[in-house]
Amino acid sequence: MMPLLEIKNLKIEFGRGLDALRAVDGVSLTLEAGETLCVVGESGSGKTVTALSIARLVPSPPARYAGGEILLQGRDVLKMSAAELRGIRGRVVSYVFQEPGASLNPVFRVGHQIKESLQLHRHVTIQADIIDLLRELKQRLGMAIVLITHNLGIVADLADRVAVMYAGQIVETAPARALLKQPLHPYTQALMLSVPGLGARSERLPAIPGSVPQLGAFPSGCRFHPRCARVRPDCSLEVPDLLEVEPGRWVRCPYWGYEPRISGSESEVST
Ligand SMILES: Nc1ncnc2c1ncn2[C@@H]1O[C@H](COP(=O)(O)OP(=O)(O)OP(=O)(O)O)[C@@H](O)[C@H]1O
Numbered sequence: 001m002m003p004l005l006e007i008k009n010l011k012i013e014f015g016r017g018l019d020a021l022r023a024v025d026g027v028s029l030t031l032e033a034g035e036t037l038c039v040v041g042e043s044g045s046g047k048t049v050t051a052l053s054i055a056r057l058v059p060s061p062p063a064r065y066a067g068g069e070i071l072l073q074g075r076d077v078l079k080m081s082a083a084e085l086r087g088i089r090g091r092v093v094s095y096v097f098q099e100p101g102a103s104l105n106p107v108f109r110v111g112h113q114i115k116e117s118l119q120l121h122r123h124v125t126i127q128a129d130i131i132d133l134l135r136e137l138k139q140r141l142g143m144a145i146v147l148i149t150h151n152l153g154i155v156a157d158l159a160d161r162v163a164v165m166y167a168g169q170i171v172e173t174a175p176a177r178a179l180l181k182q183p184l185h186p187y188t189q190a191l192m193l194s195v196p197g198l199g200a201r202s203e204r205l206p207a208i209p210g211s212v213p214q215l216g217a218f219p220s221g222c223r224f225h226p227r228c229a230r231v232r233p234d235c236s237l238e239v240p241d242l243l244e245v246e247p248g249r250w251v252r253c254p255y256w257g258y259e260p261r262i263s264g265s266e267s268e269v270s271t
């Protein structure tokens with residue numbers, strides 16, 4: 001059966017010509033009906049731009065869809081007419097924003113089932129309610145969910161798969177359980193160390209050193225290498241490929257096999 005959504009090698013740029021900056025750089029994702037995919041990554045990694053592109057809602061200009069395909073039920077969203085796009089927005093693809101006022105334009109029609117259920121649930125709507133609601137809707141309607149979050153606790157609760165983004169690229173994608181049990185990319189490991197109740201065990205959570213590089217100022221080679229705890233001299237030379245290290249598990253680091261240190265303790269890693 002064809003996946004509900006298949007994003008292939010998507011590239012989205014802001015600006016024109018030599019000044020164009022690539023915010024989404026070769027992202028590929030597959031979503032089956034009934035599946036929940038969580039996209040995680042620090043601010044500016046390209047999560048929102050990727051998600052909005054599914055209904056071609058990243059306005060162009062300033063954006064340019066510079067390459068790739070977004071196959072929704074087999075039809076390429078990037079080739080749809082304005083009328084076809086109107087037909088999918090709010091019907092086939094719906095967006096729910098956690099902070100409606102803060103996000104882009106409120107031009108999105110939320111799928112009516114979701115609106116209805118949110119109204120039914122209106123008292124204080126807390127995160128746990130939303131998580132329950134999404135789980136129920138997914139079961140009832142067989143819909144798929146792409147959930148963008150900074151919260152790896154939500155990933156543990158809801159996700160079937162996880163895609164970890166950094167500087168416009170996916171650096172790791174895996175079944176949620178496997179990724180939470182053993183993150184393989186140094187960035188995923190660092191991200192998990194900074195989340196209470198997951199990898200991190202101490203009271204003081206270590207932040208990932210350094211900051212996310214600005215669009216247009218990505219470092220050479222692996223974009224994470226200046227912040228990586230396990231950096232090697234050749235990490236600055238070439239952008240690593242995504243490697244399939246187990247079935248369904250992809251990691252953008254040639255040194256993924258090295259012992260991850262997610263325990264947060266100082267104990268020796270046996271060799
Ligand atoms: N309209 C725009 N013009 C120029 N650059 C943009 C525009 N929208 C987004 N970008 C850039 O694209 C990159 C990805 O942004 P995006 O909003 O997708 O990040 P994000 O992962 O969703 O971050 P956050 O966690 O803060 O929501 C950022 O560098 C951002 O500055």
Ligand SMILES: [Mg+2]
Pocket residue numbers: 047048049
């Ligand atoms: Mg965002």
